[in-house]
Amino acid sequence: MIKIAVIDDHELVLQGICTQLSQEEKFDIVGAFTEVEELKLCLLCKKVDVLIMDLMLKDIHGFELIEQLKQMHIDFPKIILISGFYEPMLHKRANELGVKAFLPKETSCTELTSTIINVANGNCVIPDSLLEGQKKQLLTEVELSILRLIAEEYSNAQIAKELFISRRTVDTHVTNICTKLNVTGRVGAVREAVKLKLV
Numbered sequence: 001m002i003k004i005a006v007i008d009d010h011e012l013v014l015q016g017i018c019t020q021l022s023q024e025e026k027f028d029i030v031g032a033f034t035e036v037e038e039l040k041l042c043l044l045c046k047k048v049d050v051l052i053m054d055l056m057l058k059d060i061h062g063f064e065l066i067e068q069l070k071q072m073h074i075d076f077p078k079i080i081l082i083s084g085f086y087e088p089m090l091h092k093r094a095n096e097l098g099v100k101a102f103l104p105k106e107t108s109c110t111e112l113t114s115t116i117i118n119v120a121n122g123n124c125v126i127p128d129s130l131l132e133g134q135k136k137q138l139l140t141e142v143e144l145s146i147l148r149l150i151a152e153e154y155s156n157a158q159i160a161k162e163l164f165i166s167r168r169t170v171d172t173h174v175t176n177i178c179t180k181l182n183v184t185g186r187v188g189a190v191r192e193a194v195k196l197k198l199v
Contacts, residue, residue, distance in 0.1 A: 005031040005048045009058040020033035048077040101125035151199045
């Protein structure tokens with residue numbers, strides 16, 4: 001059994017999550033809380049495998065609460081953050097704090113269930129949108145600029161003139177872009193860029 005605690009300062013959201021999760025035989029809801037102090041008391045008294053936490057609580061930010069929980073002498077639970085405001089930069093900060101998953105509130109019950117099982121097994125769950133963001137960082141600002149011009153059907157010579165760099169430099173950048181995107185030419189680079197929402 002996976003022992004789960006949930007904290008959300010909206011009573012209806014809290015009840016909705018717990019109602020859905022209680023239908024899973026492998027889940028044991030050991031506590032559902034709207035107040036931080038009640039959650040802390042639970043963690044001191046009971047073993048919790050996975051803690052599902054709203055990012056924006058009534059009197060405290062989720063990140064601050066995680067820092068407080070780390071200072072308590074407890075068997076630290078694996079944390080899943082849920083937020084109505086989802087931003088990749090927040091996800092990165094959450095990862096630094098040891099959060100195992102960060103889900104937007106529109107996440108389906110099926111995805112939440114799957115995430116809980118994955119997290120309980122020691123895995124981190126990263127959404128596709130963040131993976132795309134990481135791919136985007138593979139390209140430098142100059143490479144992204146060149147990629148956009150390629151998408152607008154500029155030749156390498158025209159790109160060199162537009163960006164005030166040499167033709168040879170453009171050739172090198174195009175080769176690097178194709179290598180990073182794992183494609184063989186300009187058409188493939190544009191196709192992959194569209195797929196990854198780089199242009």
